[in-house]
Amino acid sequence: MKIILYIIKKEFKQIFRNKGMLPIIFILPILQLVILSNAATYEIKNITFGYVDLDNTKTSRGLIEKFEASNYFNISNRFSSEKEASNNLLKGAIDAYIYIPNYFERDLQKHKINSVGVYVDAIDGAAAGVINVYITQIIQNYSRTITADFIQVSDAVQKPNIVDSIPLFWYNQTLNYKTFMVPGILVLLVTMITLFLSGMNIVREKEIGTLEQINVTPIKKHQFIIGKLFPFWVIGMGLLTIGLILAKIIFNVPFVGNLVLLYGYTSVYILVVLGMGLFISNFTDTQQQAMFIAWFFIVIFILMSGLFTPIESMPQWAQWLTEFNPIRYFVEIIRMLMLKGSGFMDILPLALKTLAYAVVMNALAVWSYKKTI
């Protein structure tokens, strides 16, 4: 135990003495949290919008006004023909346009079916989907009010008989994407920093030759490894704390869950990451190699974590692969804890998997660490 303390003391001294490393550990993650959380958005704003209005009546103009009133759409461009509109879409001058046919108002008054054409630039499929939903919503809302008006005017017997759905969004009621993204990005930062630092740390001692010196001392494998990794565990927890405070202050992300549970889970989770870092360290000879391998895994972990794309929409084999992705577990848990207020029993299955992962990973790391050459 005493020996471990000597190593921990030495590691902390080296970390805090390294003036190049400190900003990387503490300032960069903060910058990333602030920048990424603001930039990584699903919200589509500033849609450049156009329309072709062949009807040119009060009703059709009313519809266009609805678009102009919306925050999501930029000032509409009016085109005289569908051909002109479609050319503009092709050039990328507009993101979407609607086509209002002749007799739009007349058909509505007569309760005849008429349709408005919606054309969306779908190169970015996800964005196109969102734009389509926005446009459809505006048109449906408008058609509902307008139909009601006509019914009164014409005093029709017939009443619109529509089954309507009223969405209620739980856990993130305002559909604020930052509430959704900030916890996830926090996970990335904690993971990246601890993986890179632990992965490069032991390999660095290999490079400068001090590891050989350590290996000829009677130090035990577990003493050395615990002493080496503990400081990074502390740094990981520190980053989580800084991140949570920023999430509250800058983004006002709610924290409805149990803070103790989050810290408890994170303390196990970081062990998984540190085990990986050590494992990488054991199989590489230079910091570059270690960095490259760590980076390779981090990119896969991030893209398959469910942070940016839902795991449910991945192909089956990919979903199966995500079982080996620690980031996936943490992203899910941090969202459950911060946004849903899940309790101990809710996170237990995932937490147990993480614990098993930590045990296996660290066993592998200790086993593969050799005091011989």
Add this chain to the structure above:
Amino acid sequence: MKTQNVIQVEGLTKMFGDFTAVNAITFEVKKGEIFGFLGANGAGKTTAMKMLIGISSPTSGLAKVAGFDVYKETESIKKNIGYMSQKFALYDDLTVKENITFFGGIYGLSKKQINQKRSELVEELGLVDVTNSLVSSLPLGWKQKLAFSVSLIHNPKIVFLDEPTGGVDPITRRQFWEMIYNAAHKGTTIFVTTHYMDEAEYCDRVSIMVNGKIEALDTPKKLKEQYKTDSMNDVFLKLARG
């Protein structure tokens, strides 16, 4: 007094694939002896030494260091030896004091012992003024002397020095050898490799390795007689050239 063998090696061999780096070497080193381990670059000195200090497993043969087996008892060997590598192996980003404390600590010395050792050590080495300076700021010669002292911090029975004076100026080399003599006087066995033939003259006995084999082993005086020259340099050249 010099009767007890602290290193005993018989037919020790290390193969890397088809290449025999160390070919069935046999020798013993007595307690308190300064044993010079010479050889050209690539002759297998470092490989042999790494087997003796327990970080490389031999392919075949027998060896006991401080009475412990190099196959099974490497951790016990490590408690009883000090090692100073070719590469400078203290931490550049720690101070003199912190390096001493760290290595004392991982050898399991008590706080009191560490403090005592440290003040002795910096006093002897004349490093009192720089105890709180980073090791990276010291000249190479000072670093080497410090590294040697640190390798002795736990009073090992044997200390292994792998080219300890490479790149060091003649005056510092002289001082370094005085330190080696001092340690040997106190009963520490010194196992040293070097490329400087004048240093070979300082050793009690030297072995000369050529292509993985020990081709000569005796006191410098007898070796010179045997090869009919008056310097170790010529002995080495005759052997190394075959």
